[in-house]
Amino acid sequence: MAQFQTMTARLLSSRPLSDYTKHLEFEVKGVPRFGFVAGQWLSVKTNTPDGEEMTRAYSIASPPSENNRFAFCLNRVHDGFMSNHLCKLAEGAEITFQGPFGSFILRPPMRDTVFIATGTGIAPLRSMLHWLLADRERHLGHQFSLLFGVRDEQDIYYREEFERLVADHPNFHFLPTLSRGGPEWKGLRGYVQEHVPGIVADRTDMHAYICGLDKMVSANRELLKSLGWDRKAILYEKYD
Numbered sequence: 453m454a455q456f457q458t459m460t461a462r463l464l465s466s467r468p469l470s471d472y473t474k475h476l477e478f479e480v481k482g483v484p485r486f487g488f489v490a491g492q493w494l495s496v497k498t499n500t501p502d503g504e505e506m507t508r509a510y511s512i513a514s515p516p517s518e519n520n521r522f523a524f525c526l527n528r529v530h531d532g533f534m535s536n537h538l539c540k541l542a543e544g545a546e547i548t549f550q551g552p553f554g555s556f557i558l559r560p561p562m563r564d565t566v567f568i569a570t571g572t573g574i575a576p577l578r579s580m581l582h583w584l585l586a587d588r589e590r591h592l593g594h595q596f597s598l599l600f601g602v603r604d605e606q607d608i609y610y611r612e613e614f615e616r617l618v619a620d621h622p623n624f625h626f627l628p629t630l631s632r633g634g635p636e637w638k639g640l641r642g643y644v645q646e647h648v649p650g651i652v653a654d655r656t657d658m659h660a661y662i663c664g665l666d667k668m669v670s671a672n673r674e675l676l677k678s679l680g681w682d683r684k685a686i687l688y689e690k691y692d
């Protein structure tokens with residue numbers, strides 16, 4: 453299958469999203485179009501200086517398009533090899549990968565949806581939301597809330613972009629919540645799961661898409677199940 457083929461991509465641009473997070477744009481070599489479904493991930497391979505092969509998964513942060521490009525939203529993990537290797541790449545450098553993989557994708561039929569992420573867990577949700585909101589047919593008649601948990605204001609990755617989507621789409625609601633917001637912060641505070649009951653109210657007919665580290669994903673799954681949600685309505689991707 454094509455997804456198990458090893459492919460090469462060239463880094464087109466790399467820009468910081470915060471002190472330790474970057475947005476990287478790649479172009480897949482040798483193909484006019486790179487197909488994937490919003491929410492999927494790629495398996496990136498490299499060799500460490502002592503020759504050990506290393507493979508790590510990264511969600512595609514950009515929506516599917518007609519070209520051969522994709523983006524990553526990468527967090528530099530302390531003492532982590534791959535995340536630092538990718539964040540240090542110079543423009544024009546190449547990576548090898550396999551994919552796309554994964555079943556963390558939008559389930560038809562569309563329902564009102566709460567998207568829940570912390571940190572770089574925003575990556576696949578950014579892909580899904582751009583894809584959904586790009587076409588009226590995909591989102592008309594549905595409400596979407598993005599609950600995004602980060603530490604402080606500088607960590608609200610893609611903030612202006614999500615605020616523009618809010619301005620253009622009355623059915624999209626962007627709710628960043630800060631665990632360590634300063635006194636000037638007027639928005640939500642605390643962990644994402646504290647705000648989920650307020651968003652879903654007493655409804656159990658929605659979908660939830662949750663992405664981030666295991667502890668957060670598990671807390672939100674348990675919470676939604678305790679509110680009477682069917683587990684099949686709760687889609688999730690864990691990064692650890």
Ligand SMILES: Cc1cc2nc3c(=O)[nH]c(=O)nc-3n(C[C@H](O)[C@H](O)[C@H](O)COP(=O)(O)OP(=O)(O)OC[C@H]3O[C@@H](n4cnc5c(N)ncnc54)[C@H](O)[C@@H]3O)c2cc1C
Pocket residue numbers: 493508509510511512524525526527528529530531532533534535536572575689690691692
């Ligand atoms: C399906 C999937 C999609 C993913 N998508 C993304 C993505 O879009 N962006 C992204 O930045 N990461 C993503 N990850 C995490 C990524 O695959 C790596 O685990 C991460 O980059 C660390 O790799 P490393 O080689 O730098 O560190 P490692 O050498 O693997 O780990 C170093 C240390 O950091 C801890 N650690 C590992 N991962 C994390 C983490 N994510 N946060 C905090 N501590 C960690 C480890 O326990 C270890 O102690 C995804 C993971 C999965 C399974």
